[in-house]
Amino acid sequence: MAGIRSAPEYQRHVGFLGASFSFSGNYSFNDEQSISASLTFEQKGAPEFVHKINTNLNYLTVPVLYKFSSTGKYPRFHLNAGAYCAYLMNARRRGAVYNGDQQLRISENITSEFRSLDYGILLGAGMMLRLYDDIDFMINIHGAAGIPMIKDVSGSSPRNFNINISMGYVYYVGFR
DSSP: OEEEESOTTBOSSOOBOOOEEEEEEEEESSSSEEEEEEEEEEEEEEEBSSTTEEEEEEEEEEEEEEEEEOOSSSSEEEEEEEEEEEEEEEEEEEEEEEETTEEEEEEEEOGGGBOSEEEEEEEEEEEEEEOSSSEEEEEEEEEEEEOSOSBOOTTOOOEEEEEEEEEEEEEOOSOO
């Protein structure tokens, strides 16, 4: 769930649902502490105040997270903190506008209106369940807040934010 904050042309609540696909790696310092990095495709954006118009932003993102985990029996809980850097692959405005009785479809490429680089901070928490000796199931929730303005607009400072719920499998290479 994503949105664009500090910008009056977009709705203020989280209102854009997008997909996220990620390949991650993790290095464990010990049983409690690790660092992870990912290569992620994620969709961000926001509904505009004009009824039924959405701004869709597609990013290639590299998040780096420090993870502190509980020890002991499963399920194991963890907290994450880190940063991300993202490259805007493309941006589109889609939807419909009503002009009297007529409906006009809108589908515009607006990539040039946005800055190509975004970065920010990440905070999150999660849980892991042991399935087999070398496979765990993981579920996470994290929030991201962009730091730079993603678009030059007079009178506002649009910045990305999102809440992400993810799940997946962890396959252990080497020792557990």
